[in-house]
Amino acid sequence: MINSSRLEKLRTPYFMLILMAITIQIGFASWSAILNNFAHDQAAFTGADMGLLQSVREIPGFLAFTAVFFLFIWREQTFALISLVVFGFGIAITGMFPSVTGLLITTFIMSLGFHYFETMNQSLQLQWLPKATAAKQLGTILAASAFGQLLIYGLVILLWNVLALPYIAMFYVFGGLTLGLTLFMILFFPQFKQPVIQNKKLILRKRYWLYYALTFMSGARRQIFVVFAAWMMVEKFGFHVHEVAFLFIINVTFNMLFARRIGAAIGHFGERAALTFEYVGLILVFVSYALVNNAFLGASLYVIDHFFFALAIAMKTYFQKIADPADMAPTAAVAFTINHIAAVFIPVIFGIIWLYNPAYVFFAGAGFAVISLGLSQLIPRHPEAGNETLLVKRNT
Structure with a gap:
């Protein structure tokens, strides 16, 4: 049995971050694995319907800036747990409403909890993890969530x-x-002290502009993978629930085995090198999506595509290095809104394009990755406050 002293060692902010990462993935991974087939089989969805659904799912992400106002009521830790309750409730009732309207409503509820949680979670990660080890620890958290x-x-x-x-x-x-x-986390963990009191107002700082731009482009190209690459597996190649789940198993097994090493590599080689590798790879993957007609090759691209998600750790550590410690919570909220500006309209517009020619959707994704690649080249080798971009460096 676990004695009380060992239990106390587990009541740490780091372990709570790991457990929260596992919890959110239990809900979102299962919902993602089942949704496309549920929508196809029970609600007779088309590609355009799925685009509309995913646009509705992203609306709470667009509204993530409102999370700052809830911090007047709750601390970030409390708000994160409340958001998880809303998230879990939305998933639990999804199967009760097998229609387009029903799925739009339950998806919105689920997404509201998901995006408020992710906003708070990112803020807590950047506050609770020390800069020197953040990349490696974020890799460990990603590996733990992959195990879940x-x-x-x-x-x-x-x-x-x-x-x-x-x-x-x-x-x-x-x-x-x-x-x-x-519920277990609510009962098990104490309220942890915040290292720095967070600004409780919306903040847009000129010196964070590159982070905002990278975040916007990340939201745009992410939709191509989340919405249309997954839908292609079901609609074009006829994958069933267990086959989609098997693809996800391959994806998360990689993260479980290598995410910690990827985090350590980002800490060693720097954010610019990591993001360059990610974006070059995504360009090749998206162009290949547009041309593929073989189910095995399509599934292989899907797995390769998911591999690059682990490199997104570099964006978090880049911001952590350049930001004022008191800006973590408000900037996380603003960044989620920026990330979802494109995410709100891309699924529904590209869903219509999908009906005309699916290849155009993936060529556009390659274009988004090209723009991201150009932006990433402006990140200094050692970013910090006052040295946020190479443009600043050249002007000083």
């Missing part, structure tokens, strides 16, 4: 392919798991 995803995708396959549970029961199970783990 791995278990969930295995459970999805078991419940669907072996036990043949209906969709409604699947959503009950995974929404319930999310809520149960959140």
